Amino acid sequence: MTELLDLYRTMVRIRAFEDAAEAASQGGVSWGGAATDQASPVHVKGPLHLSTGQEAVAAGVCQHLTARDLLTSTHRGHGHTLAKGADATRMMCELFGRASGYNGGKGGSMHIADFSVGMLGANGVVTAGLPIAVGAAHALKLQRIDAIAVSFFGDGAINRGPFLEALNWAQVYQLPVLFVCEDNRISATTRSAPMTAGTQAASARAESLGIAATRVDGNDVEAVSEAARALIAEVRAGGGPRLLHALTYRQKGHVSVDPATYRDPREVAQALKDDPIARARERLHARGQAEPAARIEAEARAEIDAALTAAAAAPLPAASAAYTDVLTLGEGFWK
Numbered sequence: 001m002t003e004l005l006d007l008y009r010t011m012v013r014i015r016a017f018e019d020a021a022e023a024a025s026q027g028g029v030s031w032g033g034a035a036t037d038q039a040s041p042v043h044v045k046g047p048l049h050l051s052t053g054q055e056a057v058a059a060g061v062c063q064h065l066t067a068r069d070l071l072t073s074t075h076r077g078h079g080h081t082l083a084k085g086a087d088a089t090r091m092m093c094e095l096f097g098r099a100s101g102y103n104g105g106k107g108g109s110m111h112i113a114d115f116s117v118g119m120l121g122a123n124g125v126v127t128a129g130l131p132i133a134v135g136a137a138h139a140l141k142l143q144r145i146d147a148i149a150v151s152f153f154g155d156g157a158i159n160r161g162p163f164l165e166a167l168n169w170a171q172v173y174q175l176p177v178l179f180v181c182e183d184n185r186i187s188a189t190t191r192s193a194p195m196t197a198g199t200q201a202a203s204a205r206a207e208s209l210g211i212a213a214t215r216v217d218g219n220d221v222e223a224v225s226e227a228a229r230a231l232i233a234e235v236r237a238g239g240g241p242r243l244l245h246a247l248t249y250r251q252k253g254h255v256s257v258d259p260a261t262y263r264d265p266r267e268v269a270q271a272l273k274d275d276p277i278a279r280a281r282e283r284l285h286a287r288g289q290a291e292p293a294a295r296i297e298a299e300a301r302a303e304i305d306a307a308l309t310a311a312a313a314a315p316l317p318a319a320s321a322a323y324t325d326v327l328t329l330g331e332g333f334w335k
């Protein structure tokens with residue numbers, strides 16, 4: 001029971017963060033996610049890739065990781081980053097472009113990393129997180145460090161070459177890495193199935209290299225957690241790489257400004273009924289845990305409201321910061 005409450009807390013915190021970030025990138029919505037008549041400023045410049053609806057995958061996997069374990073993420077990385085233990089206020093500050101953000105306000109959503117909790121970074125390049133995680137896992141093995149690496153990626157990533165390269169290297173060197181395919185059935189605005197050869201391609205391709213894979217309902221947080229627990233135990237025991245294929249659904253458009261009109265509204269309506277948080281809440285209520293569930297929801301709202309308030313009040317980077325953290329090519333390079 002405690003475990004479902006913990007998983008629920010992670011999911012609800014992610015949802016609160018995503019809802020707040022979405023509102024802040026669109027304007028017109030106040031703190032707490034409530035609509036308001038007055039347009040509030042657009043605090044987040046540019047579109048965001050939201051993971052709304054996919055929270056169970058991040059929560060169920062990261063439940064079994066410690067800060068020593070290493071993680072790579074995708075362009076849709078807020079949920080993974082929060083679940084791995086990053087600070088919501090520093091993340092929000094980064095989205096708001098504030099100096100107190102994870103990247104000094106200069107990187108934004110797709111560059112958030114926090115090495116102190118083992119989060120090696122979101123990544124705007126599709127599939128790029130896999131070889132990075134494999135490199136990290138190889139370093140862990142060579143240095144005999146008792147930790148593993150995990151890489152989240154979308155179903156669109158499995159059709160790019162680095163997927164094969166990463167899995168092959170991990171298997172040949174028997175590296176401690178868990179690959180997690182967060183299959184939301186769509187790649188940006190294109191359905192993944194018609195452009196992917198084979199059935200159950202993520203797991204089938206892993207199995208063809210001898211990497212054991214498990215498929216799971218990615219909207220059932222307890223099922224994800226159980227599957228991840230078993231695979232991570234095998235990876236930790238030195239069994240080499242494993243792959244988890246979690247089927248979920250992206251409730252929002254590709255980015256926060258995408259109304260996703262290319263999807264059949266009936267499909268979306270059906271998917272919303274399968275919401276992972278609603279499913280977990282129903283279970284908690286059925287198990288007599290309505291009160292702690294409500295407390296968790298209130299705490300998450302308060303945490304994210306505080307993050308929004310802090311981000312809105314935080315100073316922007318100094319103009320001189322434009323010249324720091326950039327590659328110096330040397331005096332006279334451009335002459």
Ligand SMILES: Cc1ncc(C[n+]2csc(CCOP(=O)(O)OP(=O)(O)O)c2C)c(N)n1
Pocket residue numbers: 075076124125126127153154155156157184186187188250254
């Ligand atoms: C190497 C590369 N090619 C193309 C893109 C443009 N792009 C951004 S997201 C995306 C689709 C990714 O699909 P998936 O991995 O399934 O993630 P989803 O957006 O569906 O969550 C593409 C093609 C990119 N970022 N990187």
